[in-house]
Amino acid sequence: MDDYPVLETEFNGLSRAMPALPAAWYLDPAHHAREMSQIWMRNWVYLCRAETLEGPKAFRTFTIADQPILLLRDAEGALRGFFNTCRHRGSILCQQASGMLDKPLITCPYHQWAYDLSGRLRATGPMRPVEGFDRADHPLLPISVAEWGGFVFANLDPDAEAFETLYGAEMAYVANWPLADLRMGHSYTKRINCNWKIFWENFNECLHCPNIHPELSALVPIYGRAIMARRDDPDWAQTASETAAHISGGLRAGATSWSMDGSAQGRLPGLTEDDLDAGQRYVTLMPSIFVAHHADYVRSVQITPISPVEMEITAEWFFHPEMTARPDFDMGKIVDFGILVMDQDADACEMNQAGLQSRAFERGVLMQEEYEVFLFQDWIRGQLGEPKLSQGVASRASRRAKPKA
Ligand code: FES
Numbered sequence: 001m002d003d004y005p006v007l008e009t010e011f012n013g014l015s016r017a018m019p020a021l022p023a024a025w026y027l028d029p030a031h032h033a034r035e036m037s038q039i040w041m042r043n044w045v046y047l048c049r050a051e052t053l054e055g056p057k058a059f060r061t062f063t064i065a066d067q068p069i070l071l072l073r074d075a076e077g078a079l080r081g082f083f084n085t086c087r088h089r090g091s092i093l094c095q096q097a098s099g100m101l102d103k104p105l106i107t108c109p110y111h112q113w114a115y116d117l118s119g120r121l122r123a124t125g126p127m128r129p130v131e132g133f134d135r136a137d138h139p140l141l142p143i144s145v146a147e148w149g150g151f152v153f154a155n156l157d158p159d160a161e162a163f164e165t166l167y168g169a170e171m172a173y174v175a176n177w178p179l180a181d182l183r184m185g186h187s188y189t190k191r192i193n194c195n196w197k198i199f200w201e202n203f204n205e206c207l208h209c210p211n212i213h214p215e216l217s218a219l220v221p222i223y224g225r226a227i228m229a230r231r232d233d234p235d236w237a238q239t240a241s242e243t244a245a246h247i248s249g250g251l252r253a254g255a256t257s258w259s260m261d262g263s264a265q266g267r268l269p270g271l272t273e274d275d276l277d278a279g280q281r282y283v284t285l286m287p288s289i290f291v292a293h294h295a296d297y298v299r300s301v302q303i304t305p306i307s308p309v310e311m312e313i314t315a316e317w318f319f320h321p322e323m324t325a326r327p328d329f330d331m332g333k334i335v336d337f338g339i340l341v342m343d344q345d346a347d348a349c350e351m352n353q354a355g356l357q358s359r360a361f362e363r364g365v366l367m368q369e370e371y372e373v374f375l376f377q378d379w380i381r382g383q384l385g386e387p388k389l390s391q392g393v394a395s396r397a398s399r400r401a402k403p404k405a
């Protein structure tokens, strides 16, 4: 972190109070539109799990910002993404949210242009061939698709950096989790009256944990100290050899997972003792999803902006088929705990957004502990082409990679 004078070097923290983003960025429709085009249309955005498209000709449709997207499996079963827009006069091609094509052709419901599953235009309905028209010039408009552990992402930017380059360190951090083998057990969608950045800012600090999350702070004792990790304490070196959870992170004594009673139901194949000791491992794939990894399950939370002052989260819980087959499997105590914490966060986010409406409030201030909030906000500045306040943004994974002391 030597490159970042704004950040402390001996512990995780800001070295001085820093200005937060302008309040108008959480309210103004024109600014919101700018974020949609500069951030959401230029980054990898989570779409769905790969197993929800079963074999060739399966398709699903999505919207990223206001852009219509078609995801399908081609004749070989490979995932392909296109704008869900006909090349003739621009009609929506697939109107349903999901389905299975009955032929290996996508036919426009308007005038019957038909495309094969690689996007080539094969037929022009009732239209006669005409001078100056070549079918080869009018394929579907492709978009980039990437898959990680069964999570499928799309990127509307043709010049986007490769998914693996951007998120490789995050992927390595949870490499032992058998993500592709897991299947969704429960889904929970919630509308939150806040700007999408408010949600990420709340996610990026634990100053609110003792107050907003009493149950979680009991399960993860370091959260009860309003910090996220050992090195968030400026004096961490003095307790470097301590392994108690309130110092080292991890779960309270006797607990093995995030659930109502703190118990895990088995463990996912492939995890090491180190993985289990962590209690939780979070990866964030900005701007659209974070995935929380535990001993016995994984929870993803997808973030979808709706307007400057509204967003939606969809949480999904993933389990190993061997575990869900057990007669004593109890999904309820896992799901209930997640919903308890997410509802607490949602209330906090709405509270924050409501206060931002104040005309007299121009912007907030970030304190020492809010280094991840700062880095998030600086990432936003960078994405928008605004001057950044740090000289770069070290990846979250590189901040984790501190010597484990
Ligand atoms: S808009 Fe699709 S065939 Fe006319």
Ligand SMILES: [Fe+2]
Pocket: 202, 203, 208, 209, 212, 213, 345
């Ligand atoms: Fe929280």
